[in-house]
Amino acid sequence: MALVVxxxxxxxxxxxxxxxxxxxxxxxxRAAGHDVVVVASAMGDxxxxxxxxxxxxxxxxxxxxxxxxxxxxxERISNALLAIALTDLGYPACSLSGPQAGVFTTPxxxxxxxxxxxxxxxxxxxDRGQVVLVAGFQGLCKDTDDVTTLGxxxxxxxxxxxxxxxxxxxxxxxxxxxxxxxxDPRVVPTARLLDRVxxxxxxxxxxxxxxxxxxxxVEYARRHGVVVHVRSSFTxxxxxxxxxxxxQEVQMEKTAVTAVAHDRAVALVSxxxxxxxxxxxxxxxxxxxxxxxxxxxxxxxxSTRGRVDLSFAVARGSAPAAVAALHAAADTIGFAAVTSDxxxxxxxxxxxxxxxxxxxxxxxxxxxxxxxxxxxxTSELRISVLCPDTELDRAxxxxxxxxxxxxxxxxxxxxxxxxxxxxx
Amino acid sequence: MALVVxxxxxxxxxxxxxxxxxxxxxxxxRAAGHDVVVVASAMGDxxxxxxxxxxxxxxxxxxxxxxxxxxxxxERISNALLAIALTDLGYPACSLSGPQAGVFTTPxxxxxxxxxxxxxxxxxxxDRGQVVLVAGFQGLCKDTDDVTTLGxxxxxxxxxxxxxxxxxxxxxxxxxxxxxxxxDPRVVPTARLLDRVxxxxxxxxxxxxxxxxxxxxVEYARRHGVVVHVRSSFTxxxxxxxxxxxxQEVQMEKTAVTAVAHDRAVALVSxxxxxxxxxxxxxxxxxxxxxxxxxxxxxxxxSTRGRVDLSFAVARGSAPAAVAALHAAADTIGFAAVTSDxxxxxxxxxxxxxxxxxxxxxxxxxxxxxxxxxxxxTSELRISVLCPDTELDRAxxxxxxxxxxxxxxxxxxxxxxxxxxxxx
Numbered sequence: 001m002a003l004v005v006x007x008x009x010x011x012x013x014x015x016x017x018x019x020x021x022x023x024x025x026x027x028x029x030r031a032a033g034h035d036v037v038v039v040a041s042a043m044g045d046x047x048x049x050x051x052x053x054x055x056x057x058x059x060x061x062x063x064x065x066x067x068x069x070x071x072x073x074x075e076r077i078s079n080a081l082l083a084i085a086l087t088d089l090g091y092p093a094c095s096l097s098g099p100q101a102g103v104f105t106t107p108x109x110x111x112x113x114x115x116x117x118x119x120x121x122x123x124x125x126x127d128r129g130q131v132v133l134v135a136g137f138q139g140l141c142k143d144t145d146d147v148t149t150l151g152x153x154x155x156x157x158x159x160x161x162x163x164x165x166x167x168x169x170x171x172x173x174x175x176x177x178x179x180x181x182x183x184d185p186r187v188v189p190t191a192r193l194l195d196r197v198x199x200x201x202x203x204x205x206x207x208x209x210x211x212x213x214x215x216x217x218v219e220y221a222r223r224h225g226v227v228v229h230v231r232s233s234f235t236x237x238x239x240x241x242x243x244x245x246x247x248q249e250v251q252m253e254k255t256a257v258t259a260v261a262h263d264r265a266v267a268l269v270s271x272x273x274x275x276x277x278x279x280x281x282x283x284x285x286x287x288x289x290x291x292x293x294x295x296x297x298x299x300x301x302x303s304t305r306g307r308v309d310l311s312f313a314v315a316r317g318s319a320p321a322a323v324a325a326l327h328a329a330a331d332t333i334g335f336a337a338v339t340s341d342x343x344x345x346x347x348x349x350x351x352x353x354x355x356x357x358x359x360x361x362x363x364x365x366x367x368x369x370x371x372x373x374x375x376x377x378t379s380e381l382r383i384s385v386l387c388p389d390t391e392l393d394r395a396x397x398x399x400x401x402x403x404x405x406x407x408x409x410x411x412x413x414x415x416x417x418x419x420x421x422x423x424x
Numbered sequence: 425m426a427l428v429v430x431x432x433x434x435x436x437x438x439x440x441x442x443x444x445x446x447x448x449x450x451x452x453x454r455a456a457g458h459d460v461v462v463v464a465s466a467m468g469d470x471x472x473x474x475x476x477x478x479x480x481x482x483x484x485x486x487x488x489x490x491x492x493x494x495x496x497x498x499e500r501i502s503n504a505l506l507a508i509a510l511t512d513l514g515y516p517a518c519s520l521s522g523p524q525a526g527v528f529t530t531p532x533x534x535x536x537x538x539x540x541x542x543x544x545x546x547x548x549x550x551d552r553g554q555v556v557l558v559a560g561f562q563g564l565c566k567d568t569d570d571v572t573t574l575g576x577x578x579x580x581x582x583x584x585x586x587x588x589x590x591x592x593x594x595x596x597x598x599x600x601x602x603x604x605x606x607x608d609p610r611v612v613p614t615a616r617l618l619d620r621v622x623x624x625x626x627x628x629x630x631x632x633x634x635x636x637x638x639x640x641x642v643e644y645a646r647r648h649g650v651v652v653h654v655r656s657s658f659t660x661x662x663x664x665x666x667x668x669x670x671x672q673e674v675q676m677e678k679t680a681v682t683a684v685a686h687d688r689a690v691a692l693v694s695x696x697x698x699x700x701x702x703x704x705x706x707x708x709x710x711x712x713x714x715x716x717x718x719x720x721x722x723x724x725x726x727s728t729r730g731r732v733d734l735s736f737a738v739a740r741g742s743a744p745a746a747v748a749a750l751h752a753a754a755d756t757i758g759f760a761a762v763t764s765d766x767x768x769x770x771x772x773x774x775x776x777x778x779x780x781x782x783x784x785x786x787x788x789x790x791x792x793x794x795x796x797x798x799x800x801x802t803s804e805l806r807i808s809v810l811c812p813d814t815e816l817d818r819a820x821x822x823x824x825x826x827x828x829x830x831x832x833x834x835x836x837x838x839x840x841x842x843x844x845x846x847x848x
Contacts, residue, residue, distance in 0.1 A: 016480030023481070050501065056440030057447070057505050058512035066511070069519050070504035073497035077474065080494035081481050087490070088482035095493050100569065121569070145524065145545070 002169040003126075004029055007039040007136065007159035011176045012233035013078055014044030022174075022233060023085035026131060030091050035126050037166065039136040039159040040082055042074025050074060064109035068138075068149045072098070075135035075155070083133050094125045095133040098147070099140035102165075103158060105148045107141040112148035114139060114157065114220075117165035134162060153214025160217045164224035171226050173213065174233035179240035180205065180212055182405035183260045187396050190406040194259065196241045201258050201350050204382045208348040209263030218242065256358060257351040257403040262396050264345045264389055267319035268374060271326060273336025274308040282308050284333050285326065292325035294318045298346070298377040298384055307336075311375060313386050316342055344374060345389040347396055349403070350382050358403075359383055365398045426593040427550075428453055431463040431560065431583035435600045436657035437502050438468030446598075446657060447509035450555060454515050459550050461590065463560040463583040464506055466498025474498060488533035492562075492573045496522070499559035499579070507557050518549045519557040522571070523564035526589075527582060529572045531565040536572035538563060538581065538644075541589035558586060577638025584641045588648035595650050597637065598657035603664035604629065604636055606829035607684045611820045614830040618683065620665045625682050625774050628806045632772040633687030642666065680782060681775040681827040686820050688769045688813055691743035692798060695750060697760025698732040706732050708757050709750065716749035718742045722770070722801040722808055731760075735799055737810050740766055768798060769813035771820055773827070774806050782827075783807055789822050 006026060013019050022040075029036050050070050054061040061067060079095040086093035102119045105112035125132045136155030141148050150157055156173060163171035180202070183191040197205070199222035206215040212230055221228045221242065231239030274281050282301060289296055299312040314322050319340045326338045349362055359376075362383050366373050371394065375386035387395060400406065430450060437443050446464075453460050474494050478485040485491055503519040510517035526543045529536035549556045560579030565572050574581055580597060587595035604626070607615040621629070623646035630639040636654055645652045645666065655663030698705050706725060713720055723736040738746050743764045750762045773786055783800075786807050790797050795818065799810035811819060824830065 016477060019481045053440060053501075053505055054508050057443045057509040060512070061508045063508055063511045063517075066504045066507040066517075066519055069500055069521075070508070073500045073504075076493055076497045076500075077477075080490045080497075081477055083490040084478050084485045084487055084494070085481040087487045088484070093487075093490070095490055097493075097571075147521075 001033050001035065003035045003037070003166060005037045005039065005159050005163040005166065005168045005171045006174060007155060007172065008041065008174045008233055009155070009176065010041040010044050010046070012174050013040055013082065016081075019043075019078070019081050020085050023082055023089055025174075025233065026082070026086060027089045027091045030131055036131045037122060037126070037162060037168070038079075038082060038131065038133045039155055039162065040075065040078045040133065041136055041155040042071075043078045043081075046074040046077070047071055065146060068109045068147055071149055072135065072138040072147050075137055079133040079135045083131075086131055086133075091131055092129060093131040093133060095135070096121060096125070097135050098138035098158065101132075101134040101162065103134075103139035103161065105139035105141055105150065107144050107146070107148065109146070109148055111151035112139060112141065114150065114161050117161045119162060119165050122162070122166065134158065153216050156214050156217035157220055160220045160224070160226050160228065163226045164220070169227070170229050171221070172229045172231055173217075174231055175212060176232065176234065177212060178232045178235065178237045179230045180210065180242070181259065183396055183400045184210075184262065187262070187393050188260075188400045188406075191400065192406055192408060193237070194240050195238070196243070196245070197258065198244050198352070199242060200381055201352065202242045204348065204350045205259055205261045208346060208350070208382065208384060209261040210259075213242070256354055257349055257405065259350050259405065260396050260399045260403075261348045261350060262345060262392055263348075264392060265316045266313050266344055266346050266386065266389075267316045268341040268344045268386060269312055269314055269319060269322050269326075270339045270341075271310040271333070271335045271337075272307075272339070274310065275334050276303055276306045276308050281333055282310055284329060285310055285335075288325050288329045288333070289314075289322055292321050294322045294325065298375045298386060300375050300377070313344075313346060313375065343389050344386055345392040346384050346386050347392060347399060348382050348384040349399055353380060354378065354383055361402060362399065365402050366395065369394055369398060371395055425457050425459065427459045427461070427590060429461045429463065429583050429587040429590065429592045429595045430598060431579060431596065432465065432598045432657055433579070433600065434465040434468050434470070436598050437464055437506065440505075443467075443502070443505050444509050447506055447513055449598075449657070450506070450510060451513045451515050454555055460555045461546060461550070461586060461592070462503075462506060462555065462557045463579055463586065464499065464502045464557065465560055465579040466495075467502045467505075470498040470501070471495055489570060492533045492571055495573055496559065496562040496571050499561055503557040503559045507555075510555055510557075515555055516553060517555040517557060519559070520545060520549070521559050522562035522582065525556075525558040525586070527558075527563035527585065529563035529565055529574065531568050531570070531572065533570070533572055535575035536563060536565065538574065538585050541585045543586060543589050546586070546590065558582065577640045580638050580641035581644055584644045584648070584650050584652065587650045588644070593651070594653050595645070596653045596655055597641075598655055599636060600656065600658065601636060602656045602659065602661045603654045604634065604666070605683070607820055607824045608634075608686065611686070611817050612684075612824045612830075615824065616830055616832060617661070618664050619662070620667070620669070621682060622668050622776070623666060624805055625776065626666045628772065628774045629683055629685045632770060632774070632806070632808065633685040634683075637666070680778055681773055681829065683774050683829065684820050684823045684827075685772045685774060686769060686816050687772075688816060689740045690737050690768055690770050690810065690813075691740045691746075692765040692768045692810060693736055693738055693743060693746050693750075694763045694765075695734045695757070695759045695761075696731075696763070698734065699758050700727055700730050700732050705757055706734055708753065709734055709759075712749050712753045712757070713738075713746055716745055718746045718749065722799045722810060724799050724801070737768075737770060737799065767813050768810055769816040770808050770810050771816060771823060772806050772808040773823055777804060778802065778807055785826060786823065789826050790819065793818055793822060795819055 560582040
């Protein structure tokens with residue numbers, strides 16, 4: 001008998017019919033003799049609808065505390081409905097709020113971080129033979145006795161954190177796609193479902209455009225050794241296991257490249273003509289951006305003829321904040337110009353022990369398209385290229401083909417992607 | 425500076441526009457220098473919509489605990505939205521769940537009773553200059569650490585209980601009518617708004633068809649001496665004060681009758697041919713009904729020729745349960761027949777120190793209609809008549825006229841009713 005944590009996203013429980021279907025899936029796991037803890041997101045568009053209400057009563061709903069009171073209702077509703085549906089199927093169930101489940105957080109409303117999970121009540125209810133449903137995305141700040149939300153990817157993080165605290169055998173993340181693929185199947189029709197992805201590669205994929213998991217929950221899983229199983233809530237396909245293996249995988253030796261990720265929501269920011277008289281000037285660029293909460297990716301530092309040019313990728317949404325912060329610090333940095341280009345995207349080849357040979361192949365592939373590389377960065381696990389966003393799909397397809405990612409690595413037959421086409 | 429508790433019903437906050445309007449009213453009270461605690465119900469039809477969802481995921485949503493988790497979200501949403509709207513108007517506000525506000529209850533889900541109110545957090549937030557919004561209708565059972573709901577009239581009871589615990593100066597109940605009238609203005613167009621009604625009379629009115637307040641909250645107010653002010657959330661009319669006066673009111677001496685209430689949701693149950701050999705038999709009738717949770721009103725006990733006939737009014741919805749419970753106990757009671765008539769209603773004349781003269785006037789009024797009286801009971805505060813429900817409106821109008829209830833008793837000009845026509 002295993003202890004299984006299952007997480008269902010908003011689209012998986014977007015209607016009463018889907019809630020009943022999810023209840024049947026949970027019931028099947030329970031009927032197989034396993035203990036089950038379920039973390040469900042808010043139904044479909046509930047969160048957006050509640051936010052819309054807030055904007056209707058206020059020009060600028062500024063109180064993060066009240067927004068959290070408002071938004072956490074969404075998960076309570078969906079989890080209570082799931083509990084009702086399960087009880088209807090003959091499986092006793094009990095829904096708990098984040099605070100009741102012992103999810104304790106920092107006090108930052110809207111983007112709290114989990115500091116502790118004490119699932120005493122969850123264990124009690126499991127011992128009483130109940131399926132336990134926990135409202136995801138929320139917790140309690142002990143200092144303020146206020147309900148908090150965890151921000152984007154919060155429900156995944158709740159599920160992984162609970163799985164860790166309960167020493168669950170597996171944390172199943174149910175979503176509307178079949179699992180983690182070698183590329184986005186909407187861009188690459190021959191993309192193949194991956195059986196297994198190690199944490200570090202999954203982190204790189206998640207951080208560079210793969211929507212199926214949030215980097216934050218992967219990081220939590222890695223740190224606490226939680227085995228994550230990404231599966232479709234609409235099919236019985238095998239899905240993808242995210243975990244490290246003690247033994248070296250045979251498959252991993254055949255090719256170093258696992259998958260190609262891409263991200264359209266990127267902007268290229270360039271700071272040019274920084275005097276090269278004092279190395280503190282370019283450092284100030286990164287300090288200013290860090291203080292403004294802007295994450296910088298693929299930084300390129302080029303020094304020529306007494307001046308330094310800096311370029312880097314940022315999330316497209318934070319580009320205006322980045323430019324504003326840099327202009328505010330113009331005097332201390334002393335740049336000639338700051339520019340931002342929103343018509344770009346990134347392609348990332350993710351794998352293990354990526355060699356210079358693979359970097360060369362990436363560059364040759366872009367040259368053959370031909371597509372101009374605007375930025376290029378490499379690491380052991382990832383080679384990323386920033387290019388015009390109009391070239392993104394062609395680049396993804398070309399790289400997927402050149403690294404032969406459509407070909408299954410070993411025995412098990414390739415799983416042909418047949419998902420719903422959202423995320424991958 | 426006063427401490428004011430304001431309660432707003434679901435229709436008063438049924439849309440974002442109405443929430444903004446309520447926020448302006450709260451802000452005006454705060455701007456006048458008063459401390460304000462607000463208890464709001466769920467928005468409009470939220471509770472029904474949530475119940476509908478529960479019925480869509482389950483043929484018979486049996487888990488009262490889960491229904492409570494589900495339904496309590498409604499009040500959290502509306503109170504958070506009110507807090508956001510108030511903050512937008514420049515008045516810092518903080519919404520608290522029932523548990524956060526220190527409302528502790530018995531464990532019965534769906535019909536919990538308040539056992540204690542410890543508003544420590546409410547006081548803290550008031551001291552910090554905040555308007556405090558408390559989710560009505562809900563509390564926490566300390567023994568189970570579960571959220572409970574208080575059942576019908578729960579938000580009124582939350583407001584009155586908080587007003588009592590906080591020693592508030594007044595508990596204002598905002599509703600969609602102008603206050604308590606001498607009769608339902610939909611039946612009696614000349615019905616007059618009452619300035620003031622003592623607790624005991626308000627209890628009688630509420631228990632016999634006046635929808636404006638639930639008996640439960642009036643009883644709580646009476647026991648804890650909370651001054652209740654029933655007002656319209658759509659107008660600035662003065663409303664009705666429910667409270668006892670230390671000094672005898674001049675108005676009260678002019679006539680004993682205060683108002684006429686009526687109730688259409690009534691059934692007449694008759695148990696006939698009970699052998700008159702042992703007085704335990706009729707007693708068993710009432711014991712059986714009490715055990716079945718059926719409230720009995722206007723009982724008439726008639727003994728003739730060795731047999732006893734019992735008749736009484738019950739809420740129409742509980743008539744089937746009453747008949748079933750009586751049939752199940754047929755052997756120990758030994759009746760000849762049990763009948764129930766759903767085509768009846770009650771008219772109640774409520775006042776103070778009602779005399780035999782008034783009883784005679786009531787009977788004469790029915791005789792003049794002519795309308796047959798099926799049951800009649802009298803007490804110091806109330807004379808109730810059960811009659812065919814088709815005769816109800818005529819009887820209410822006739823009694824309202826004969827006791828001259830349209831005529832204002834003293835100086836202040838009569839407030840002409842101009843409500844929205846729901847309840848009275």
